[in-house]
Amino acid sequence: MTKPYLKSSLVATFLLAFILNPFNFFAQEEQHSKPDVSSVHGSFQIDAQYYNADSLIGAPKVPEKLLSNAFGNINFIKGKFSAGVRYEAYNNVKQGFLPQYKGQGIVNRYVRYQDKLLDVTVGNFYEMFGNGLTLRTYYEPGLLYDNSLDGARIISNPYKGITLKGVIGKQRYFFTVGPGIVRGVDGEININELFDSILGSMKTKIIIGGSFVSKFQAGQDPNLVLPENVGCYAGRLNIIRDGFNFGGEYAYKINDPSADNKFNYKYGDALYLTSSYAGDGYSILFQGKRIDNMSYRSDRGEALQNLLINYLPATTKQHSYTLFALNPYATQLKGEVGFMTEAQYKIKKGTPLGGKYGVEITVNYSQASGLRQYPVGDSATTRTFYTTKWDFKEFSGKEHHVDSVLRDGKYNSYSVSYNDNYRYYQDFFIEINKKFTKQIKTTFMYSHQFYNRNIIQSGSANAGFKKLNADLFLLDVTYKYKHGSAIRFENQWLLTPAKDIVTTSNGVGKGNWTTLLVEWSVNSNFFVAVFDQWNYGNPQTGSESLTPTKDLRIHYYLVTGGYNSGPHRISMSYGKQSAGIFCVGGVCRNVPASNGISLSITSSF
């Protein structure tokens, strides 16, 4: 199973030995100009947790009791050459991650040569073409997201303003590689740099680019004629002038029947637009996208975050506070339209409203809606296919049934009903930051969120959950009481109308929540924090006629302490954590509730 991996390990070993050998040809050549400086850098992180079973909060019994995720990176640099390895160990993988991360080994190794003309990598690499609609390999250790390509990459700057890239390889799949081969080329031209003499000093900057990616996977299905080579291409344009920014990319993918689209032979396409204007102290931003059948994986049978070749970002506000991020949105790979718009304004200091330090205000609105699917007759088989149409009405998320109604002898167009299943997510958000004195800083946030749990968590309009409407509030106050020492107080509320309360076991929305955090930064090295997340509005209070009787208005308390010194950080926490959803790369994963002690160490050198 791991054979191809080992073969390439050997190749990498050979190359590494060759490059780092002080007597090699390249090093000697370099010595004529200046001595090669060599260096070694690295980092590591260990996250371990001891689990207690807790049936009340739904924390499962963990047979190993202790689970840990760890990784270490080492990079060598010698002049124009670099090489590196990453070792990962899961003994066993922590709760909430995919169980295929089991055991340990070297999952990433590369050698690279870089000069002004050429940049060559052999081994694992991370690359992004344009906005990533056709190809993006990416690594996020906190989420165990790693779809690196294992193969070869060449980047060249043959002429000023021109960048060409070529990649080929297979993608990382846990401790091996996926079955499909991914090939791609990308070109980008910076018009101003290319026509330096005429346009170099022009204020308007124009960059154009295009990419083509193809994946190969043998098709051995006895019933279906599967395309073995699936191409995907895209074109993009960026225009920047002073405070104005525009970026747009359109991608098209040929028919790509897969588990994601239930082996539909429809093409896929995606449009991604972003535009902003920013002046001194204010800005507006707009992002919009329409994606349709654009899941693109190097194994057509895969799901979740596995072997994704491209990236389809969510155009919704990215929240970082616990309750605001309790119901996060993830791009629906099958298809969606969405947009986000944000305005920011800073009331200048010294004005009556701005006070001594100024006030920052952010207003954001975002939403995502589903595409209408139109059935396609396929009389030869029992399979059901669909197609879609470009329709900007889809942005509303509402499907109006407009019937002509006869009233007073005249026909008036009259909307009689609408189907709400296409509305996936909405978020209206306000943030106000104000510093009152040199010591006191505050943040206030409000958000109204609409969350279609059926679609986002189950991918089906008929999953049986109630849609969630929630009002959220936050107050965050930092009091810096002396040089290097501060106390931070944070209070959040999530309020749900009674009609939206869900009591199903896998629903996270269980009525109203509140959180309270007190964090004490003793000095710049030590901190301690006490956090309580209280589900005070849970409808199950213990008085119901359910057996066993449970009061689920639970306090999830957590005590954390940490020590920082330079690039080293160690932290420990004890307590309960509620079940949650973490989203990455367009998919969400459920993390079960836990009760126990966790330890995290991170360091770089």
Place this chain on the structure above:
Amino acid sequence: MKKLLFLFVIALFASNFVVSGDGDKIPSATIKKLDGSKINSNTFSNDGKPIIISFWATWCKPCKKELDAIAEEYETWQKETGVKLIAVSIDDIRSSAKVVTDVKTKGWKYEVYLDENQDFKRAMNVNNVPHTFLINGKGEIVWSHNSYTDGDEEKLYENVKKLIKGEALSH
């Protein structure tokens, strides 16, 4: 077995680099300027004066707190020491359009770059943001700090001043 051999070879070569850590040059990675053009991180310079490199993201509250706190003192810092701050955003495509709007609204006077696929972040071995580096006048990385708590900027500036005087830096 072969993997072990590979590890062994790595270890062997690693052992050849006796001196490592402090004093290393900024590694090479391609990052984007706010006008869309690309530059290499190994071209960072400040005429022989220190550079602060701060890795941040638009969704990272402590990162923005740190850069806000420095922004208030930045003019003084520049006058006194000539130090330059380079703010490298690790936002991916989902939020990288927000970098320019955040920077302009806040009125930060830093040199700002986008590291959208985190090539520079990996080259600098940054695991989490905020992560702040101090570069001496010769372009060597001499100090770094992970995370931010209120007041950390004062310690950072003490180290900038120590660096100029040639004194030992503190963590």
